[in-house]
Amino acid sequence: MAAQAQCNGSDPVGYEEGSGPFAMIIIPSLLALSTLIVVSQIIWSFVTKRSSAQVITGSSSNVNEGEPVPLDTGVGTLRPAQEALGQWEIPTQCTLVGIEPLQMGRYGPICKGQLKQDNTSTAVVIKTLKDRSNQSEATEFVDLVLFHATVSKHENIVKMLYCQTCRTPMYLVLEASFPGNLLHFLWSLREDRCGAGDNFQVFSERSVYLVAKQIAAGLDYLHSYHRIIHGDVAARNMLIGSGLSVKVSGLDWAFKSRQMRMVSKEQEVNVPVKWQAPERIMRLPLTDRSDVWSFGILLYEMITLGSPPYPDLDPSEVLPNTLAHYRMKRPENCGAPLYDLIKYCCMWNFKDRPVYSAIIRLLDSYKYLADTKPLRSEQEMDICEYRRKAGLPQ
Known part of the structure; x- marks a missing residue:
């Protein structure tokens, strides 16, 4: 019995039974510690991501830091x-x-x-x-x-x-295009100082047709494919390059009106009244035919080498005279077909004006009747006087 008792006292089973209370303390403690570690990691990850989002948002408010600046969509991603x-x-x-x-x-x-x-x-x-x-x-x-x-x-x-x-x-x-701005190019022809190469030394009535056709094609594309009204068709917003290649520019008005779904007073103030169609002056809804009126004014600008439209009227006199169906006189060096097209584009009722596709066909038909003699003007352009007569900001 004594031997049996001694053997039982050294039995491993007897040791496990004797350590039971100790295990009941250690195991829950370990579980609690591991849980605390996991929770701490989750909190740390959340704080880190939040700090990163704040850095991105802060850099977006100052776009001069030279860092990536995804614009905020509410979740810190690219728009x-x-x-x-x-x-x-x-x-x-x-x-x-x-x-x-x-x-x-x-x-x-x-x-x-x-x-x-x-x-x-x-x-x-x-x-x-x-x-x-x-x-x-x-x-x-x-x-x-x-x-x-x-x-x-x-x-x-x-x-x-x-x-x-x-x-x-x-x-x-x-x-970029060279010489660049069409209006400045027309002015340079007055002084015969274009300096853009032999292909630019001859700008004739036929050249007006070639340039006008390209502008009409660009405006037709904007309206036919994108339903965009340019809103500021004028020589100052066209670019001319080598070989009389022309591109429509000055699209800020079109962008703002499309973005806002309306035309603001600020936008209208920036477009001189002498280029505006009657319905536009009267604040009626605009259509692509409103641009066609301005296109007719652009034809006048080109054949006169950049003269302001309605030269005998002050800007304040344009509206009453337009309502009275006033027409600009036929410019010097302007053939009858081109003058007829100017009048056609500037019909008082917008429904009577041609669409761009018709304008392009007419330009193609008339160009063979146009004079090829270089256009010249002995009168140099006084920029201040031009801006006053055109109704542009001084």
């Missing part, structure tokens, strides 16, 4: 507009050099420069978003870039080359 522009983001092998400011635009400085890529250099215009723009301004600028990407797929619309919207500085790169 759909930025995602759609992925294919347009400027490649790393492209560089912009020789950047010089041209003017201040709605969103920031507009500059000219050179785009270098694969040992080639291309003249470009760069629209930039100004320093310290807020979230709303950055969002609108990205929408403007997407607008250009959507509508610049026609040979007679100013072409978008690249953009940068996923990091700062944000900008839009557009192709």
Whole structure:
């Protein structure tokens, strides 16, 4: 019995039975500790992600930090507009050099420069978003870039080359043309100082037809494919390049009216009354035929080498005279077919004006009747006097 008792005392089973209370304390403690560790990791992960989101949102409000700036959608991701522009983001092998400011635009400085890529250099215009723009301004600028990407797929619309919207500085790169602004080109012909090569030394009535056909094709594309009214058709918003190639530019009015689904008073003030159709002056609904009226004024600008329309009227006199069916006199060097087309485009009732497809057919038919003699004007353009007569801001 004593031997049996001694053997039982050394039995491992006897040891387990004797350690039962100790196990009841240790095991729950371990479980509680592991649970605490897991909960701590979850809390730490949540705090870290929240801090990251705050950093992204903070960088979006100041787009001059040189960091990626996804525009806020409420979840800290890229907006759909930025995602759609992925294919347009400027490649790393492209560089912009020789950047010089041209003017201040709605969103920031507009500059000219050179785009270098694969040992080639291309003249470009760069629209930039100004320093310290807020979230709303950055969002609108990205929408403007997407607008250009959507509508610049026609040979007679100013072409978008690249953009940068996923990091700062944000900008839009557009192709440049030489000599460039059509109105300035027309003025240079008055002084015979175009200096753009022999192909530009002859600008005749027939040239007016060739240029006008391209502009009409670009405007027709905007309306037929995108239901866009340009809203500011004028020589100052057209670009002319080599070989009399022309592209429709100045699309800011079209972008804003499409974005807002309405035309603001501020937009209308920026369009001189001498280019506005009667229904527009009277604040009636606009149509593509409202642009056709302005196209007729553009024809007058070209045949007169950039003279202001209605030269014998002050801007304040345009509305009453337009309502009285006043017509501009036939300019010098303007053939009867071209003058008839100007009058056709400027019919008082918008329903009586031609559509763009009809305008293009008429331009094709009439160009063979046009004079090929170079257009000239002995009168130099006084810019201040022009702006006064045209009703442009001084």
